[in-house]
Amino acid sequence: MPRTIDHDERRQLIGEAVWRLVLREGVGAVSLRTVAAEAGLVLGSLRHSFPTKAELLAFAMRLAHERAAARVARHRRVRDPRRRAVAALRELLPLDDERTVEMHVHLALLAEGPRHQELTALADDAQEAIRALCLQCLTDLRDAGQIAADRHLGRETTTLHALLDGLALHAMRDPRLRRAATRALDDHLDALARPLP
Amino acid sequence: MPRTIDHDERRQLIGEAVWRLVLREGVGAVSLRTVAAEAGLVLGSLRHSFPTKAELLAFAMRLAHERAAARVARHRRVRDPRRRAVAALRELLPLDDERTVEMHVHLALLAEGPRHQELTALADDAQEAIRALCLQCLTDLRDAGQIAADRHLGRETTTLHALLDGLALHAMRDPRLRRAATRALDDHLDALARPLP
DNA sequence: TTGATGTTAGCACGATCGTGCTACTGTCCT
DNA sequence: AGGACAGTAGCACGATCGTGCTAACATCAA
The missing domain is CATH 1.10.10 (Arc Repressor Mutant, subunit A)
Incomplete structure (x- = not known):
């Protein structure tokens, strides 16, 4: 067939x-x-x-999400939690042209949201999936003793998720920021290992 | 006249x-x-x-930037550096409908970038201005002894800027995240006061 | 009052849009 | 061999687009 x-x-x-x-x-x-x-x-x-155009746009956005999700899933078998988290999260930073174009497509089609409301729903799903990924990374790190026990995982997820998308937003528009973005992500995970007050 | x-x-x-x-x-x-x-x-x-349409779009984006910049500038005379920083940065989070619409306009018109390249230049200027604001806030906080001396201000600026825009990106699409966003910002500034290792 | 000037209203043109619909073409099943 | 049918190509329609251009109108100086 x-x-x-x-x-x-x-x-x-x-x-x-x-x-x-x-x-x-x-x-x-x-x-x-x-x-x-x-x-x-x-x-x-x-x-x-x-x-119809609506189907085309929805497919284009879904394709970007699926490509990114497939890359993220490729690192599932990495043993060390820290390395696994970094590998997965880096797939969502625009560190090369492939990831950059996915980011652009996601944001551009998101801007068409009100017209084709399926795009908004797709973007919501993707955003929720990324938040879930952030939470999973943090949970694994905590279970491995690499996150101070007094951290509030929900709040840390919010922060990590925002940091990730913010770094992506900036690196997307200026490739010179790619190195800085990866470093900022590493530094943040390092900081989580230290106790709070 | x-x-x-x-x-x-x-x-x-x-x-x-x-x-x-x-x-x-x-x-x-x-x-x-x-x-x-x-x-x-x-x-x-x-x-x-x-x-022309190009003039209209450019003006609409510039207007959003000017409104936000005016709100930020309104807090310049706050004495305490920490309060001043929080007040200024919060003006760039979509905590009410006014700020939310500015955020949407900025992102939507940014997605039209390649067609009307002036929009890209305007967005670049705004992004640079926000980064400069983040750096100014961090500099003031450090001068006031509220940031550990071993922090690298450039990297911290990158992180703060990304965190700010990421929180804005998320709260913009879900008003329920407004409280979480403000808290995450506060928590981040708190964390800066502690030494690194 | 009249004339100059800046604002509002509107027509017209060529281009492009999304989509319904009809032909043509090749490939596989019987 | 021949019929069924998925895929390709293309026309046509009404709608909307950005923009050049002109006509009507309001407001104030002289």
């Missing part, structure tokens, strides 16, 4: 065409016609894979 | 109409016609104040 596989592959190629367009020309330049041209298709062909 | 004053006031009213549209329907719904309708004007009238 190679038909359906080709179908999915094609949809991914089209989704990546949306990404390139968002990155290069902004989300305002995304139309069914421009996406078709970017993907090397004709309008009618693209509309066979994505009958 | 009340003419020019009315002119500026009108431009601000139009800019706020852009804000409402961005918040309610998304940046994709911003056109000269929809903005004119939102502002209670006819297309021709709006185009007298803003001949």
Whole structure:
């Protein structure tokens, strides 16, 4: 049944065409016609894979989330909790072009939220998943004795999550900040090992 | 010469109409016609104040930045450095609807960046200004002995800036996080007072 | 009152948009 | 071989877009 596989592959190629367009020309330049041209298709062909624009945008955002989630999951088997946490969280920082474009796509499509409300729901899910990842990392670190016992995990999750997304937001727009972002993340995890007062 | 004053006031009213549209329907719904309708004007009238769409978008973003900067500046005379820092930084968290809409406008128009490159420049300026504010706050706190001397101010600025924007990003989308965001900011400043190792 | 000037109102044009719909093409099942 | 059908290509429609341009209007100086 190679038909359906080709179908999915094609949809991914089209989704990546949306990404390139968002990155290069902004989300305002995304139309069914421009996406078709970017993907090397004709309008009618693209509309066979994505009958409506809403489906196309939702797929493009979901694809970015899935790619990121797959990279994060790849580090699940790392033994040391600290190394595992750093490896996972770094996948959510725009440290290379692949991660940068995912970040741009996520934010750009989020800005289209009110129009296509499915995008808002997708973004909510992704945000909640990242918060859950942060909590998991902190829980593992605490269980391994690498976080002071008097830390409030919920609050630390809020802080780590915000720090992560804030670093991503800045590094996304200035690649020179990539090193600083990774260092800031490391330093923060270091600081958690020390008792509070 | 009340003419020019009315002119500026009108431009601000139009800019706020852009804000409402961005918040309610998304940046994709911003056109000269929809903005004119939102502002209670006819297309021709709006185009007298803003001949092109690029000017309108740039003004709307600049207006958001200026409003925020004015609120920040209002706390300059607070004596205690810690209180001054908290007061200033809180003006950049979406703790009420006014600050929330500014945040949304900033991010939404940033997503239009590649098309209207002036928006990118404006966002860069705003981001640099916020970083400078973070550095100023940290410098003042250190001079007042409220930051451990072994802290690296540059790195702490990166972290504070990222934490601030990350908290804003999250609280913007879920008002329930407003309290958590303010607490996280307070806690972070508290933590800076303790020595590193 | 009249004329100058700045504001408001509106038309028109070419371009582009999303989408419904119809043909054409190739590939696999029977 | 031939029919079924998924996939490709493309037309057409109404709507909306940004913008150049002109006409009506208000306000104040002379």
